[in-house]
Amino acid sequence: MDRSNPRTTIGVFDSGMGGLTVLKSLLELVPNANYLYFGDTARLPYGSKSAETVAKYALGATDFLEKQGANLLVIACNTATALAFVQIAQAAHVPVVGVVEPGAEHAASASKKRKVVVIGTEATVNSHAYRKALEARGVQAREKACPLFVPLVEEGWAEHSVTEQVARIYLDEAFSDGFESADVLVLGCTHYPLIKSVLDRMTMPGVEIVDSAESTAQVVAEKLRTGKSAPETDNRTPAVGAPTLKFFATDSVEKFRKLGAKFLGRPIDFVQHVDLKE
């Protein structure tokens, strides 16, 4: 780590490019930081894999980002957070922020009916991480796996009529059996912000959409503001300047550059290929 640089170096980790929606929110709220983004694209998606496999991959990524100088880690992947947060936090030597707790906290404070629907990958839903986090806050949760949303986003069909139909089917099933009155929909997968407008059209008026990516960025900003994190940096002396960005991917860097720009909302100039041994 470069000791002459007083800024926080935030390591952001995801199975692929979805976590770039978290980075996008972070850049808005915490522009004054160095960012390292690691996308484990050779082994994505995590959403259909087992807890053991996801934990093993996540620990490799955590170790890599720490070695690159991260002094705060953001697990910008709902599946990795849901399945391996405890293992990651225990293995890490720096503070770790996941996406589930911030999303659940935001949802709990937004829900007047105390009933929330959470959509995510199969693995995130099966872990019941959101349900546990919401029930701990006195809120009932219905979790619904939506495995077609990620490939629909990656096909570039975010605004397609097929995506609307799939969303209608998934949401009808989720907002049923006692959850017709749920008033919050949590986007429990970092790909879903790209179909937020479709989901908004397909939900009843009065249903608030909570984007875990935004909630997570808010928690990170607050942590840094109150000095609760990044102990090796001096947050009392505000540093100046634009953020620095470094991208790492385990599969094709060209594909990451192209598709990643969609998620980040800005061009990605350079991506470094990384070959992680298991």
Next chain:
Amino acid sequence: MDRSNPRTTIGVFDSGMGGLTVLKSLLELVPNANYLYFGDTARLPYGSKSAETVAKYALGATDFLEKQGANLLVIACNTATALAFVQIAQAAHVPVVGVVEPGAEHAASASKKRKVVVIGTEATVNSHAYRKALEARGVQAREKACPLFVPLVEEGWAEHSVTEQVARIYLDEAFSDGFESADVLVLGCTHYPLIKSVLDRMTMPGVEIVDSAESTAQVVAEKLRTGKSAPETDNRTPAVGAPTLKFFATDSVEKFRKLGAKFLGRPIDFVQHVDLKE
């Protein structure tokens, strides 16, 4: 390898469970063999990954199956065949059969119009392996990536109206610009046999559907019959009895057991977990 057993031991490799459609065809045509099926489920899907990554994974699988006693290898994965057949065949110490050449050969002999449409994953299409194999046989080929078909099959929506619409969109695009008269559709992905009836309804009358899985099983059967393969076995002495089956997977064995049965068309009793180091 068990020298007391004169039967061929066929190692079948896929990124996941799709290759079980190839195994299903093999069991029909070559029941008298021992089968080892390896599904690299922890790292699936290969279809969106780069050639380097797929080749690295495929070589690990090849090595594993040889060590388990395979004396004939079937790469039951279009992406791995398309991207890494040459590397696999060079590294292997036993004969190797891929799915692309058998599929292309069958398609070329079936097409009167000498125009064929091939559907597959993004990686298979980008490799142009089918186009090259078909052009070498004097047949023009239009390749079309259909990245939503695999997740639709895995969602259990093989007969769903959404799948019909997606098929209509993909096929309209494929059978256009000079390929309106194509008379063969090649299923260049081992998941696609599960939506064969939808594809059949969505194509014009007179279009023959060629399933690479079936074509590959025919080539293997012919190879064994003519003694062109499996030099360490004695094929002149027909052995008797039902096939033996062993399944290996790198991710959840429970999921493999459940979902795999859909592809294989019969129950899967036991799957052994394997942890391949890269």
